[in-house]
Amino acid sequence: MSKIENNKTCYALVTGASRGIGRAIAIRLARDGYAVLINYQHNEAAALAVKADIEANGGKAELMRFDVGNKMQVETALSTWHEHNPGEHIHVLVNNAGVRKDTLMVFMQDIEWQQVMDTSLQGFFFVTRALLQPMLTARKGRIINIASISGVNGLPGQTNYSAAKAAIIGATRSLAKEVASRKVTVNAVAPGFIKTDMTAELDEASLKQMIPAGRFGTPEEVAAVVSFLASDEASYVSGQVIGVTGGLG
Numbered sequence: 593m594s595k596i597e598n599n600k601t602c603y604a605l606v607t608g609a610s611r612g613i614g615r616a617i618a619i620r621l622a623r624d625g626y627a628v629l630i631n632y633q634h635n636e637a638a639a640l641a642v643k644a645d646i647e648a649n650g651g652k653a654e655l656m657r658f659d660v661g662n663k664m665q666v667e668t669a670l671s672t673w674h675e676h677n678p679g680e681h682i683h684v685l686v687n688n689a690g691v692r693k694d695t696l697m698v699f700m701q702d703i704e705w706q707q708v709m710d711t712s713l714q715g716f717f718f719v720t721r722a723l724l725q726p727m728l729t730a731r732k733g734r735i736i737n738i739a740s741i742s743g744v745n746g747l748p749g750q751t752n753y754s755a756a757k758a759a760i761i762g763a764t765r766s767l768a769k770e771v772a773s774r775k776v777t778v779n780a781v782a783p784g785f786i787k788t789d790m791t792a793e794l795d796e797a798s799l800k801q802m803i804p805a806g807r808f809g810t811p812e813e814v815a816a817v818v819s820f821l822a823s824d825e826a827s828y829v830s831g832q833v834i835g836v837t838g839g840l841g
């Protein structure tokens with residue numbers, strides 16, 4: 593059963609929710625009582641599996657396919673959703689979709705720079721802008737951006753990814769100041785190394801030696817922080833960047 597406030601269902605949109613961290617966030621927010629909109633780009637089978645998992649546990653979920661970096665797709669999907677759900681609005685937005693195209697700067701191709709920017713940074717802009725006005729009107733909203741320790745400290749081979757994630761952190765801090773008086777909070781979560789498809793080919797055995805906790809984190813450990821930031825209890829937390837790194841950084 594989903595949470596209802598003022599006769600309205602509480603919806604949360606999680607971008608990139610078919611796999612990894614986004615999947616864990618979608619499942620956690622459904623457990624917290626949100627009706628979850630599961631965004632994905634390609635992997636419909638995985639997105640359907642997340643929906644089935646949520647429904648099997650008594651939650652409510654629907655799929656919402658679009659490429660976050662494609663302005664037309666974003667605006668069409670969200671305006672169609674609003675047309676089909678008159679009077680409803682999305683209370684929680686988790687900008688999670690992201691890709692990694694690592695290579696040293698001297699070898700970096702335009703496409704490797706552009707794809708990372710399109711997904712993380714353009715995606716943040718297109719989706720957030722489309723949902724911001726209803727949040728401001730409702731005087732209620734939570735925007736949570738999944739950044740990275742790479743955007744805080746930098747990592748070799750990731751100038752594209754670090755630039756996109758650092759930009760998200762800057763945008764988080766500015767937007768938080770713009771919208772705080774309307775009771776909309778904006779925060780970033782900066783994970784370290786988390787066990788997902790994105791990190792599957794990394795050399796975990798050697799990398800974990802530099803992590804104070806001695807291990808990679810789990811998607812559920814990131815989802816727990818997102819759950820707090822989405823909650824009513826986090827109403828006075830805004831403009832922050834919260835690391836989930838096992839002490840790294």
Ligand code: NAP
Pocket residue numbers: 607608609610611612613614631632633634635636638658659660661688689690691711738739740741782783784785786787788789790791
């Ligand atoms: P992942 O396992 O590779 O999953 C990526 C998800 O994003 C998938 O659901 C994918 O959908 C979706 N996606 C990719 N491009 C998209 C687009 N253009 N439009 C819509 N959805 C798109 O990645 P992850 O490790 O969970 O990472 C999630 C976020 O955490 C990313 O922003 C990443 O940068 C950040 N992060 C991850 C780590 C880590 O160690 N894993 C560390 C720091 C930060 P499809 O299944 O349809 O392809």
